[in-house]
Amino acid sequence: MSSSANRLLLLLPTTTYRTEAFVEAATKLGVELVCASERPSTLEHLAPDSLVTLDFADPRASAETIARFAARRPIHAVVPVDDQTTVVAAAISQRLGLKSNSLPAAAIARDKHAMRRCLAEAGVPVPRFRLVRLSDDPAARAEEVDYPCVLKPLALSASRGVIRANDAREFVAAFHRIAAILENVEARLPDEARQALLVEQFIAGHEVALEGLLVGGTLHVLAIFDKPDPLDGPFFEETIYVTPSRLPEPAQACIAAVTRDACSALGLTEGPIHAELRLNERGPFVLEVAARSIGGLCSRTLTFGTGLSLEELILSHALGRPLQSLERERRAAGVMMIPIPRAGRLASVHGADEATAVDGVEEVAITMHPGQEVVPLPEGWQYLGFIFARADTPDAVEQALRQAHARLHFAIE
Ligand code: ADP
Helix, strand or coil, X not given: CCCCCCEEEEECCCCCCCHHHHHHHHHHHCCEEEEEECCCCCCCXXXXXXXXXXXXXXXXXXXXXXXXXXXXXXXXXXXXXXXXXXXXXXXXXXXXXXXXXXXXXXXXXXXXXXXXXXXXXXXXXXXXXXXXXXXXXXXXXXXXXXXXXXXXXXXXXCCCCCEEXXXXXXXXXXXXXXXXXXXXXXXXXXXXXXXXXXEEECCCCEEEEEEEEEECXXXXXXXXEECCCCCCCCECCCCEEEECCCCXXXXXXXXXXXXXXXXXXXXXXXXXXXXXXXXXXXXXXXXXXXXXXXXXXXXXXXXXXXXXEHHHHHHHHHCCCCCCCCCECCCEEEEEEECCCCCEEEEEEECXXXXXXXXXXXXXXXXXXXXXXXXXXXXXXXXXXXXXXXXXXHXXXXXXXXXXXXXXEEEEC
């Protein structure tokens, strides 16, 4: 590859946690970044060759904007960092003739109803589901479903608006709560995603997340994370992720196989995927396959080969550079996404030093600042921060994360 094929467009929603990790990776790899965001940066006029404003909700217009830009300064790869930008990334890549997921595949993976339909048709195990319109009478719909069920928006993430209902009364309450969330959501969603929600059978079981990289249609499993906290609702707060998984090898192989089938059914072929599955006596069920890498700061748990970060792998792959190793380091690692216990204003945070001192804990990153309004699930989507740990075993990692969390105190007024 000529050294000039080196300019990469990074699609960074203003709300993302992922900027620092990708910028750091680009610096290490000597990649020239062009960063696009949906709000104009105050610095844009100073750096017109590296900062661009795009309307992520309008893939076609974004593709045209970048095509004009690229006529002047060629772009060699496009990387979306979050759910909000996967479709626009595919549209831009298609317009520029770059290798990427197809636009239909990216769009299906971004719409929970379209994804369910596609996977079910292909015989990939998913929960039973149905679409409910916000114009429907919730009391009537509530009589037609089996309980427990889960109601969720079609295109939000981080478990935002995902609510379990055990009976018709809870169904109606969840319906109204999600309708209110969709009314107030700041992200620009497609019309369909504002006017309907998905109702699914609740799948009991052990939940895992699979981080993978698709290269020419082949899925490479980078890591399987256990989520050891019970996720039984009514809201589904993600807390602890630990890798490697403690599930028996055959169960992990089965999870990888089902995720592979899901990627082929969706037509995803290039770049990172983040999948969530539940495993019970009936086998694995796919809850989600997103065409992006792991969210928040969680990728800090992953190191490959001789110390490469996940973002370095993603950028290298996008630019068509050779990938040295997709092998994760041998040590167990984990993260706790620190949940928001209740709504209010964050007054102060104590105990970060004590938490960092726990054996195995590498870092405590508090990402919300005093004075900030904090909103718990199901309306919120942020975390108070992240705790990272590494140890010889997954059990030790999990214990370290729990001990560290117990030492933290968040005063919320
Ligand atoms: P998001 O994309 O916002 O993360 P998901 O559809 O992945 O939304 O759901 C978030 C979480 O809610 C899942 O990780 C899981 O814990 C729980 N959940 C979602 N759907 C179901 C289901 N059908 N059965 C059981 N749990 C579910």
